[in-house]
Amino acid sequence: MTAQTIHQGQWSVIRQILSQTVFQFVGVGVLAILTCAGVSAETRSAPATAKGIFAARGASESRFFQRLQQQRTRAEAYMLNNVSRPECLPGCVVASPSKSNPNYFFHWTRDSALTMLTVLDLFDRSTDPREQTQYLQILKDYVLFSRKTQVTPGPVGGPGEVRFNVDGTADYSSWARPQNDGPALRTIALAKLAKILVGRGESDFVRIHMYAPQMPAYTVMKTDLEYISHRWQEPSYDAWEELHGQHFFHRLMQRRALLDGAQIAELMEDLGAAGFYRFQAAAIEPEINQHYNENKGYIVATLFPSGGIQYKSLHLDSVVILGALAADRGDGFYSMTDARLQATALELIKVFRAMYPINQNSEGIAIGRYPEDRYDGIHSDGFGNPWFLITQGFSEYFYRMAKKYQTDGRIEINLVNLKFFEWLGLTQASPRTIEETSPEFAEMLQKIVAKGDAFMAKTLRHMNQTDGSMSEQFSRETGVMQGANDLTWSYASFLGAYLHRPE
Ligand code: NOJ
Ligand code: NOJ
Secondary structure (H helix, E strand, O other), X not given: OOXXXXXXXXXXXXXXXXHHHHHHHHHHHHHHHHHHOOOOHHHHOOOOOOOOOOOOOOHHHHHHXXXXXXXXXXXXXXXXXXXXXXXXXXXXXXXXXOXXXXXXXXXXXXXXXXXXXXXXXXXXXXXXHHHHHHHHHHHHHHHHHHHHHHHXXXXXXXXXXXXXXXXXXXXXXXXXXXXXXXXXXXXXXXHHHHHHHHHXXXXXXXXXXXXXXXXXXXXXXXXXXXXXXXXXXOOEEOOOOOEEEEXXXXXXXXXXXXXXXXXXXXXXXXXXXXXXXXXXXXXXXXXXXXXXXXXXXXXXXXXXXXXXXXXXXXXXOOXXXXXXXXXXXXXXXXXXXXXXXXXXXXXXXXXXXXXXXXXXXXXXXXXXXXXXOOOOOXXXXXXXXXXXXXXXXXXXXXXXXXXXXXHHOEEEEOOOOHHHHHHHOOOOOOOEEEEOOOHHHHHHHHHHHHHHHHHHHHHHHHOOOOOOOOOOEEOOOOOOEEOOOOOXXXXXXXXXXXHXXXX
Protein backbone atom coordinates (compact mmCIF):
# COMPACT_ATOMS: atom_id res chain seq x y z
CA MET A 1 0.00 0.00 0.00
CA THR A 2 1.34 3.45 -0.78
CA ALA A 3 1.59 6.19 1.78
CA GLN A 4 -1.14 8.02 -0.07
CA THR A 5 -3.76 5.27 0.24
CA ILE A 6 -3.07 4.83 3.94
CA HIS A 7 -3.26 8.51 4.23
CA GLN A 8 -6.72 8.61 2.72
CA GLY A 9 -7.72 5.74 4.99
CA GLN A 10 -6.56 7.71 7.98
CA TRP A 11 -8.63 10.68 6.87
CA SER A 12 -11.81 8.74 6.43
CA VAL A 13 -11.40 7.29 9.93
CA ILE A 14 -10.93 10.77 11.32
CA ARG A 15 -13.99 12.12 9.54
CA GLN A 16 -16.09 9.22 10.72
CA ILE A 17 -15.04 9.67 14.33
CA LEU A 18 -15.69 13.38 14.27
CA SER A 19 -19.16 13.09 12.78
CA GLN A 20 -20.12 10.47 15.35
CA THR A 21 -18.89 12.42 18.30
CA VAL A 22 -20.54 15.70 17.40
CA PHE A 23 -23.77 13.75 17.20
CA GLN A 24 -23.25 12.02 20.54
CA PHE A 25 -22.44 15.20 22.29
CA VAL A 26 -25.98 16.56 22.54
CA GLY A 27 -26.92 13.92 25.08
CA VAL A 28 -23.78 14.20 27.07
CA GLY A 29 -23.94 17.97 27.31
CA VAL A 30 -26.34 17.86 30.22
CA LEU A 31 -24.18 15.37 32.06
CA ALA A 32 -21.22 17.57 31.35
CA ILE A 33 -22.73 20.40 33.33
CA LEU A 34 -23.48 18.07 36.21
CA THR A 35 -19.99 16.71 36.21
CA CYS A 36 -18.25 20.03 35.87
CA ALA A 37 -18.28 20.48 39.58
CA GLY A 38 -15.58 17.86 39.58
CA VAL A 39 -15.47 14.33 40.81
CA SER A 40 -15.33 14.56 44.52
CA ALA A 41 -13.19 12.40 46.67
CA GLU A 42 -16.23 11.12 48.53
CA THR A 43 -17.07 8.78 45.65
CA ARG A 44 -13.92 6.89 46.51
CA SER A 45 -14.03 6.89 50.26
CA ALA A 46 -15.46 3.38 50.56
CA PRO A 47 -12.82 1.10 52.04
CA ALA A 48 -11.35 -1.29 49.52
CA THR A 49 -8.86 -4.07 49.47
CA ALA A 50 -5.58 -3.61 47.64
CA LYS A 51 -6.87 -5.53 44.63
CA GLY A 52 -10.14 -3.73 44.17
CA ILE A 53 -8.79 -0.33 45.11
CA PHE A 54 -10.12 1.51 42.12
CA ALA A 55 -13.27 -0.54 41.62
CA ALA A 56 -15.44 1.16 44.24
CA ARG A 57 -16.69 4.07 42.19
CA GLY A 58 -20.08 5.67 42.45
CA ALA A 59 -22.59 7.22 40.08
CA SER A 60 -20.81 10.51 39.56
CA GLU A 61 -17.79 8.44 38.59
CA SER A 62 -19.68 6.79 35.77
CA ARG A 63 -20.82 10.16 34.40
CA PHE A 64 -17.31 11.48 34.60
CA PHE A 65 -16.04 8.34 32.90
CA GLN A 66 -18.52 8.80 30.06
CA ARG A 67 -17.22 12.26 29.46
CA LEU A 68 -13.65 11.03 29.50
CA GLN A 69 -14.47 8.29 27.00
CA GLN A 70 -16.18 10.72 24.69
CA GLN A 71 -13.21 13.05 24.84
CA ARG A 72 -10.81 10.16 24.27
CA THR A 73 -12.35 9.51 20.85
CA ARG A 74 -12.35 13.16 19.92
CA ALA A 75 -8.81 13.77 21.17
CA GLU A 76 -7.49 10.96 19.03
CA ALA A 77 -9.26 12.27 15.95
CA TYR A 78 -8.06 15.83 16.54
CA MET A 79 -4.52 14.69 17.22
CA LEU A 80 -4.32 12.57 14.08
CA ASN A 81 -5.86 15.42 12.14
CA ASN A 82 -2.54 17.25 12.65
CA VAL A 83 -0.41 14.34 11.45
CA SER A 84 0.42 13.88 7.74
CA ARG A 85 -2.06 16.52 6.69
CA PRO A 86 -2.80 16.73 2.97
CA GLU A 87 -0.78 19.93 2.61
CA CYS A 88 2.19 18.40 4.50
CA LEU A 89 4.58 15.57 3.78
CA PRO A 90 3.62 12.20 5.30
CA GLY A 91 5.02 11.86 8.82
CA CYS A 92 5.00 15.60 9.47
CA VAL A 93 3.20 16.62 12.68
CA VAL A 94 2.13 20.25 12.87
CA ALA A 95 2.12 21.67 16.39
CA SER A 96 -1.20 23.32 15.56
CA PRO A 97 -3.07 24.18 12.35
CA SER A 98 -2.78 27.85 13.36
CA LYS A 99 -0.85 29.81 10.72
CA SER A 100 -0.94 33.21 12.40
CA ASN A 101 -1.26 34.66 15.89
CA PRO A 102 0.58 32.45 16.61
CA ASN A 103 2.05 30.63 13.64
CA TYR A 104 2.49 27.07 14.89
CA PHE A 105 2.26 25.47 11.46
CA PHE A 106 5.60 23.74 11.82
CA HIS A 107 6.92 20.30 12.69
CA TRP A 108 8.64 20.65 16.08
CA THR A 109 10.99 17.82 16.99
CA ARG A 110 9.77 17.86 20.61
CA ASP A 111 6.01 18.07 20.01
CA SER A 112 6.09 15.45 17.27
CA ALA A 113 8.07 12.95 19.35
CA LEU A 114 5.65 13.35 22.26
CA THR A 115 2.77 12.85 19.84
CA MET A 116 4.35 9.67 18.50
CA LEU A 117 4.79 8.39 22.05
CA THR A 118 1.03 8.68 22.38
CA VAL A 119 0.51 6.94 19.03
CA LEU A 120 2.68 4.12 20.39
CA ASP A 121 0.49 3.95 23.51
CA LEU A 122 -2.58 3.72 21.28
CA PHE A 123 -0.91 0.98 19.25
CA ASP A 124 -0.14 -0.95 22.46
CA ARG A 125 -3.73 -0.84 23.57
CA SER A 126 -5.27 -1.63 20.21
CA THR A 127 -6.44 -5.16 19.50
CA ASP A 128 -7.58 -4.50 15.94
CA PRO A 129 -4.87 -5.52 13.44
CA ARG A 130 -6.12 -3.05 10.81
CA GLU A 131 -5.93 -0.18 13.25
CA GLN A 132 -2.51 -1.34 14.40
CA THR A 133 -1.26 -1.29 10.81
CA GLN A 134 -2.52 2.27 10.46
CA TYR A 135 -0.67 3.39 13.58
CA LEU A 136 2.48 1.68 12.35
CA GLN A 137 2.21 3.42 8.99
CA ILE A 138 1.99 6.79 10.73
CA LEU A 139 5.07 5.89 12.78
CA LYS A 140 7.06 4.73 9.76
CA ASP A 141 6.19 7.91 7.87
CA TYR A 142 7.41 9.81 10.93
CA VAL A 143 10.72 7.90 10.80
CA LEU A 144 11.29 8.90 7.17
CA PHE A 145 10.22 12.50 7.68
CA SER A 146 12.45 12.76 10.76
CA ARG A 147 15.47 11.60 8.81
CA LYS A 148 14.71 14.19 6.16
CA THR A 149 14.65 16.98 8.74
CA GLN A 150 17.79 15.68 10.43
CA VAL A 151 19.93 16.21 7.32
CA THR A 152 18.28 19.37 6.11
CA PRO A 153 20.58 22.40 6.31
CA GLY A 154 19.35 25.00 8.81
CA PRO A 155 20.48 27.69 11.24
CA VAL A 156 22.10 25.07 13.50
CA GLY A 157 21.26 22.00 11.42
CA GLY A 158 21.23 18.40 12.62
CA PRO A 159 19.43 16.89 15.64
CA GLY A 160 19.47 20.09 17.74
CA GLU A 161 17.49 22.04 15.13
CA VAL A 162 14.12 22.96 16.58
CA ARG A 163 11.35 23.08 14.01
CA PHE A 164 10.76 22.58 10.30
CA ASN A 165 8.41 23.65 7.57
CA VAL A 166 5.83 21.09 6.58
CA ASP A 167 7.88 20.12 3.50
CA GLY A 168 10.84 19.24 5.71
CA THR A 169 12.92 22.34 4.96
CA ALA A 170 14.40 24.30 7.83
CA ASP A 171 12.78 27.27 9.49
CA TYR A 172 15.13 30.26 9.37
CA SER A 173 13.17 32.64 11.58
CA SER A 174 14.97 33.91 14.64
CA TRP A 175 14.32 31.28 17.30
CA ALA A 176 15.83 29.67 20.41
CA ARG A 177 18.37 27.14 19.09
CA PRO A 178 19.53 24.50 19.67
CA GLN A 179 17.08 22.57 21.87
CA ASN A 180 18.66 19.27 22.81
CA ASP A 181 15.64 17.55 24.32
CA GLY A 182 14.26 16.96 20.80
CA PRO A 183 16.62 14.21 19.62
CA ALA A 184 16.36 12.48 23.01
CA LEU A 185 12.56 12.40 22.92
CA ARG A 186 12.66 11.16 19.35
CA THR A 187 15.06 8.37 20.32
CA ILE A 188 12.77 7.26 23.15
CA ALA A 189 9.83 7.03 20.73
CA LEU A 190 11.84 5.34 18.01
CA ALA A 191 13.43 2.80 20.36
CA LYS A 192 9.96 1.71 21.33
CA LEU A 193 8.94 1.48 17.69
CA ALA A 194 12.09 -0.44 16.77
CA LYS A 195 11.32 -3.10 19.38
CA ILE A 196 7.79 -3.47 18.06
CA LEU A 197 9.00 -3.80 14.48
CA VAL A 198 11.68 -6.35 15.36
CA GLY A 199 9.02 -8.31 17.25
CA ARG A 200 6.87 -8.35 14.12
CA GLY A 201 9.69 -9.61 11.93
CA GLU A 202 10.33 -6.19 10.38
CA SER A 203 13.99 -5.89 11.35
CA ASP A 204 14.81 -4.80 7.83
CA PHE A 205 12.93 -1.54 8.22
CA VAL A 206 14.79 -0.92 11.47
CA ARG A 207 18.21 -1.72 9.97
CA ILE A 208 17.66 0.27 6.80
CA HIS A 209 15.87 3.34 8.14
CA MET A 210 16.30 3.53 11.89
CA TYR A 211 19.52 2.08 13.25
CA ALA A 212 22.52 0.98 11.19
CA PRO A 213 25.82 0.64 13.12
CA GLN A 214 27.95 2.18 10.35
CA MET A 215 29.76 5.43 10.95
CA PRO A 216 29.39 8.11 9.84
CA ALA A 217 25.82 7.56 10.89
CA TYR A 218 23.21 7.63 8.14
CA THR A 219 20.09 6.51 10.01
CA VAL A 220 17.92 8.63 12.27
CA MET A 221 18.46 6.81 15.57
CA LYS A 222 22.18 6.34 15.18
CA THR A 223 22.60 10.01 14.27
CA ASP A 224 20.58 11.14 17.31
CA LEU A 225 22.43 8.77 19.64
CA GLU A 226 25.83 9.97 18.46
CA TYR A 227 24.69 13.54 18.95
CA ILE A 228 23.30 12.90 22.44
CA SER A 229 26.23 10.81 23.67
CA HIS A 230 28.82 13.37 22.56
CA ARG A 231 26.98 16.57 23.45
CA TRP A 232 24.84 16.03 26.52
CA GLN A 233 27.23 18.21 28.55
CA GLU A 234 26.50 21.23 26.34
CA PRO A 235 23.84 23.73 27.42
CA SER A 236 20.92 24.39 25.08
CA TYR A 237 17.50 26.05 25.14
CA ASP A 238 14.79 24.64 27.39
CA ALA A 239 11.57 22.95 26.34
CA TRP A 240 9.73 26.31 26.58
CA GLU A 241 12.26 27.78 24.11
CA GLU A 242 13.21 30.66 26.36
CA LEU A 243 16.15 29.88 28.56
CA HIS A 244 19.65 28.65 27.74
CA GLY A 245 21.28 26.44 30.36
CA GLN A 246 21.39 22.94 31.83
CA HIS A 247 17.92 21.49 32.19
CA PHE A 248 16.57 18.68 34.33
CA PHE A 249 14.07 17.82 31.58
CA HIS A 250 16.73 17.45 28.89
CA ARG A 251 19.10 15.43 31.01
CA LEU A 252 16.46 13.03 32.22
CA MET A 253 15.43 12.51 28.60
CA GLN A 254 19.02 12.11 27.42
CA ARG A 255 19.67 9.44 30.02
CA ARG A 256 16.64 7.44 28.97
CA ALA A 257 17.38 7.89 25.27
CA LEU A 258 20.91 6.53 25.75
CA LEU A 259 19.72 3.51 27.74
CA ASP A 260 16.85 2.71 25.38
CA GLY A 261 19.15 3.36 22.42
CA ALA A 262 21.76 0.99 23.84
CA GLN A 263 19.16 -1.79 23.74
CA ILE A 264 18.53 -1.16 20.06
CA ALA A 265 22.29 -0.97 19.42
CA GLU A 266 22.54 -4.45 20.94
CA LEU A 267 19.69 -5.75 18.82
CA MET A 268 21.56 -4.43 15.78
CA GLU A 269 24.82 -5.98 16.99
CA ASP A 270 26.51 -2.67 17.62
CA LEU A 271 27.93 -3.76 20.97
CA GLY A 272 30.73 -1.23 21.31
CA ALA A 273 28.31 1.63 20.78
CA ALA A 274 25.84 0.10 23.25
CA GLY A 275 28.53 0.10 25.93
CA PHE A 276 29.45 3.69 25.16
CA TYR A 277 25.83 4.88 25.33
CA ARG A 278 25.32 3.16 28.69
CA PHE A 279 28.52 4.68 30.02
CA GLN A 280 27.35 8.17 29.07
CA ALA A 281 23.91 7.53 30.57
CA ALA A 282 25.53 6.64 33.89
CA ALA A 283 27.62 9.81 33.72
CA ILE A 284 24.47 11.95 33.39
CA GLU A 285 22.87 10.61 36.59
CA PRO A 286 24.89 12.62 39.13
CA GLU A 287 24.26 15.75 37.02
CA ILE A 288 20.52 15.11 37.17
CA ASN A 289 20.66 14.70 40.94
CA GLN A 290 22.25 18.15 41.25
CA HIS A 291 18.90 19.66 40.35
CA TYR A 292 17.21 18.76 43.62
CA ASN A 293 17.68 21.62 46.06
CA GLU A 294 17.07 20.57 49.64
CA ASN A 295 16.70 24.11 50.97
CA LYS A 296 14.19 25.08 48.32
CA GLY A 297 12.45 21.75 48.67
CA TYR A 298 12.00 21.18 44.94
CA ILE A 299 13.80 20.11 41.79
CA VAL A 300 15.30 23.18 40.12
CA ALA A 301 14.41 23.05 36.43
CA THR A 302 17.47 24.89 35.10
CA LEU A 303 20.99 25.20 36.48
CA PHE A 304 23.65 27.62 35.18
CA PRO A 305 21.31 29.78 33.07
CA SER A 306 23.43 31.24 30.29
CA GLY A 307 21.12 33.25 28.05
CA GLY A 308 17.53 33.96 27.14
CA ILE A 309 14.88 35.42 29.44
CA GLN A 310 15.98 37.17 32.62
CA TYR A 311 12.78 37.11 34.66
CA LYS A 312 12.76 33.50 35.74
CA SER A 313 14.03 33.40 39.29
CA LEU A 314 12.59 30.43 41.15
CA HIS A 315 13.21 27.85 38.42
CA LEU A 316 10.19 26.05 39.79
CA ASP A 317 8.68 24.65 36.61
CA SER A 318 6.06 22.07 35.63
CA VAL A 319 8.41 20.86 32.94
CA VAL A 320 10.03 18.77 35.69
CA ILE A 321 6.88 16.69 36.11
CA LEU A 322 6.34 16.41 32.35
CA GLY A 323 9.95 15.25 32.04
CA ALA A 324 9.49 12.51 34.60
CA LEU A 325 6.46 11.22 32.68
CA ALA A 326 8.34 10.84 29.41
CA ALA A 327 11.62 9.66 30.89
CA ASP A 328 10.36 6.94 33.23
CA ARG A 329 11.65 3.60 31.98
CA GLY A 330 10.53 1.63 34.98
CA ASP A 331 14.01 1.31 36.47
CA GLY A 332 13.26 3.37 39.58
CA PHE A 333 15.22 6.46 38.51
CA TYR A 334 12.90 9.43 39.20
CA SER A 335 9.91 7.14 39.18
CA MET A 336 6.37 8.37 39.75
CA THR A 337 6.71 7.80 43.50
CA ASP A 338 9.98 9.69 43.83
CA ALA A 339 9.70 11.96 46.88
CA ARG A 340 11.61 14.80 45.18
CA LEU A 341 9.08 14.85 42.35
CA GLN A 342 6.20 14.80 44.82
CA ALA A 343 7.67 17.75 46.70
CA THR A 344 8.09 19.64 43.40
CA ALA A 345 4.55 18.84 42.27
CA LEU A 346 3.15 20.14 45.56
CA GLU A 347 5.07 23.44 45.28
CA LEU A 348 3.71 23.91 41.77
CA ILE A 349 0.16 23.12 42.81
CA LYS A 350 0.37 25.57 45.71
CA VAL A 351 1.81 28.35 43.60
CA PHE A 352 -0.75 28.03 40.80
CA ARG A 353 -3.65 27.53 43.17
CA ALA A 354 -2.85 30.88 44.76
CA MET A 355 -1.94 32.65 41.51
CA TYR A 356 -4.79 31.86 39.10
CA PRO A 357 -8.26 33.27 39.86
CA ILE A 358 -9.91 30.29 38.14
CA ASN A 359 -8.39 28.06 40.81
CA GLN A 360 -10.20 29.79 43.65
CA ASN A 361 -12.82 27.56 45.23
CA SER A 362 -12.12 24.79 42.78
CA GLU A 363 -11.17 21.25 43.59
CA GLY A 364 -9.36 20.80 40.31
CA ILE A 365 -6.29 22.99 39.99
CA ALA A 366 -5.30 24.32 36.57
CA ILE A 367 -1.52 24.30 36.13
CA GLY A 368 0.74 26.55 34.07
CA ARG A 369 4.40 26.42 33.06
CA TYR A 370 6.07 28.45 35.86
CA PRO A 371 5.01 31.31 38.09
CA GLU A 372 6.95 34.09 36.31
CA ASP A 373 5.63 33.08 32.87
CA ARG A 374 4.71 35.98 30.56
CA TYR A 375 3.72 34.07 27.42
CA ASP A 376 0.00 34.45 26.77
CA GLY A 377 -0.05 32.23 23.70
CA ILE A 378 0.85 35.00 21.25
CA HIS A 379 3.06 37.55 23.01
CA SER A 380 5.62 37.36 25.78
CA ASP A 381 4.79 40.59 27.58
CA GLY A 382 1.57 39.43 29.18
CA PHE A 383 0.63 36.95 31.85
CA GLY A 384 1.14 33.23 31.66
CA ASN A 385 -1.90 30.99 31.91
CA PRO A 386 -2.73 27.41 32.71
CA TRP A 387 -2.13 24.97 29.88
CA PHE A 388 -4.17 21.91 28.91
CA LEU A 389 -1.12 19.75 28.33
CA ILE A 390 0.33 20.58 31.74
CA THR A 391 -2.87 20.16 33.74
CA GLN A 392 -3.44 16.83 31.97
CA GLY A 393 0.19 15.92 32.51
CA PHE A 394 -0.40 16.35 36.24
CA SER A 395 -3.38 14.07 35.96
CA GLU A 396 -1.27 11.40 34.28
CA TYR A 397 1.36 11.84 36.96
CA PHE A 398 -1.15 11.14 39.76
CA TYR A 399 -2.68 8.18 37.92
CA ARG A 400 0.69 6.60 37.34
CA MET A 401 1.77 7.32 40.91
CA ALA A 402 -1.24 5.39 42.22
CA LYS A 403 -0.50 2.46 39.95
CA LYS A 404 3.15 2.39 40.97
CA TYR A 405 2.21 2.28 44.66
CA GLN A 406 -0.21 -0.50 43.92
CA THR A 407 2.56 -2.51 42.25
CA ASP A 408 5.06 -1.72 45.00
CA GLY A 409 2.58 -2.64 47.74
CA ARG A 410 3.78 0.06 50.12
CA ILE A 411 3.99 3.81 50.52
CA GLU A 412 7.13 5.32 52.02
CA ILE A 413 6.60 8.64 53.72
CA ASN A 414 9.75 10.56 54.52
CA LEU A 415 10.76 14.10 55.33
CA VAL A 416 10.92 15.05 51.65
CA ASN A 417 7.36 14.01 50.72
CA LEU A 418 5.66 14.46 54.11
CA LYS A 419 3.96 17.73 53.10
CA PHE A 420 2.71 16.14 49.91
CA PHE A 421 0.95 13.46 51.94
CA GLU A 422 -0.42 16.01 54.37
CA TRP A 423 -1.90 17.83 51.41
CA LEU A 424 -3.45 14.55 50.24
CA GLY A 425 -5.14 14.31 53.60
CA LEU A 426 -2.99 11.86 55.49
CA THR A 427 -3.94 11.82 59.14
CA GLN A 428 -1.18 11.21 61.63
CA ALA A 429 1.46 12.63 59.33
CA SER A 430 4.91 11.40 60.18
CA PRO A 431 7.63 9.56 58.31
CA ARG A 432 6.61 5.92 58.13
CA THR A 433 5.69 3.12 55.78
CA ILE A 434 2.10 2.30 54.93
CA GLU A 435 1.86 -1.35 53.96
CA GLU A 436 -0.77 -2.60 51.54
CA THR A 437 -2.40 -4.60 54.31
CA SER A 438 -3.37 -1.41 56.10
CA PRO A 439 -6.76 0.16 55.22
CA GLU A 440 -4.90 3.46 54.94
CA PHE A 441 -3.12 2.14 51.86
CA ALA A 442 -6.23 1.85 49.71
CA GLU A 443 -7.51 5.13 51.07
CA MET A 444 -4.34 6.99 50.07
CA LEU A 445 -4.35 5.45 46.60
CA GLN A 446 -7.96 6.47 46.09
CA LYS A 447 -7.10 9.99 47.14
CA ILE A 448 -4.27 10.10 44.64
CA VAL A 449 -6.53 8.96 41.80
CA ALA A 450 -9.20 11.45 42.87
CA LYS A 451 -6.61 14.23 42.52
CA GLY A 452 -5.79 12.93 39.05
CA ASP A 453 -9.48 13.05 38.17
CA ALA A 454 -9.81 16.58 39.49
CA PHE A 455 -7.13 17.81 37.07
CA MET A 456 -8.95 16.10 34.20
CA ALA A 457 -12.29 17.55 35.30
CA LYS A 458 -10.65 20.97 35.14
CA THR A 459 -9.53 20.64 31.52
CA LEU A 460 -12.86 19.12 30.48
CA ARG A 461 -14.49 22.20 31.85
CA HIS A 462 -12.35 24.65 29.90
CA MET A 463 -12.19 22.94 26.53
CA ASN A 464 -14.73 23.90 23.87
CA GLN A 465 -18.01 22.63 25.34
CA THR A 466 -19.56 21.90 21.96
CA ASP A 467 -16.90 19.97 20.13
CA GLY A 468 -14.20 19.17 22.71
CA SER A 469 -11.44 21.08 20.93
CA MET A 470 -8.49 22.31 22.96
CA SER A 471 -6.05 25.13 22.34
CA GLU A 472 -2.74 25.65 24.16
CA GLN A 473 -3.89 27.70 27.16
CA PHE A 474 -6.98 28.93 28.97
CA SER A 475 -7.23 32.28 30.66
CA ARG A 476 -6.23 32.40 34.29
CA GLU A 477 -8.99 34.98 34.83
CA THR A 478 -11.93 33.73 32.80
CA GLY A 479 -11.00 30.17 31.85
CA VAL A 480 -11.62 30.92 28.16
CA MET A 481 -9.24 29.21 25.75
CA GLN A 482 -6.41 31.16 24.18
CA GLY A 483 -3.23 30.62 22.19
CA ALA A 484 -2.78 28.22 19.30
CA ASN A 485 -6.01 26.35 18.51
CA ASP A 486 -6.14 22.57 18.33
CA LEU A 487 -2.68 22.14 19.79
CA THR A 488 -1.55 18.62 18.92
CA TRP A 489 0.24 18.23 22.24
CA SER A 490 -2.95 19.14 24.18
CA TYR A 491 -4.69 16.13 22.63
CA ALA A 492 -1.68 13.83 22.98
CA SER A 493 -1.48 14.67 26.67
CA PHE A 494 -5.20 14.13 27.21
CA LEU A 495 -4.79 10.65 25.74
CA GLY A 496 -1.65 10.07 27.80
CA ALA A 497 -3.60 10.74 30.98
CA TYR A 498 -6.69 8.85 29.88
CA LEU A 499 -4.77 5.74 28.89
CA HIS A 500 -3.01 5.59 32.25
CA ARG A 501 -6.08 6.05 34.42
CA PRO A 502 -6.35 3.15 36.87
CA GLU A 503 -9.30 0.88 36.20
C1 NOJ B 1 7.33 31.03 21.55
C2 NOJ B 1 7.65 29.83 22.35
O1 NOJ B 1 7.17 28.71 21.75
C3 NOJ B 1 7.14 30.01 23.75
O2 NOJ B 1 7.37 28.87 24.52
C4 NOJ B 1 7.83 31.18 24.33
O3 NOJ B 1 7.34 31.43 25.62
C5 NOJ B 1 7.68 32.39 23.46
N1 NOJ B 1 8.00 32.12 22.09
C6 NOJ B 1 8.56 33.51 23.97
O4 NOJ B 1 9.89 33.17 23.83
C1 NOJ C 1 5.49 26.59 22.84
C2 NOJ C 1 6.00 25.63 23.84
O1 NOJ C 1 6.63 26.34 24.87
C3 NOJ C 1 6.97 24.65 23.21
O2 NOJ C 1 7.33 23.69 24.15
C4 NOJ C 1 6.35 24.00 22.00
O3 NOJ C 1 7.31 23.19 21.39
C5 NOJ C 1 5.82 25.01 21.03
N1 NOJ C 1 4.97 25.97 21.68
C6 NOJ C 1 5.03 24.36 19.91
O4 NOJ C 1 3.91 23.72 20.45
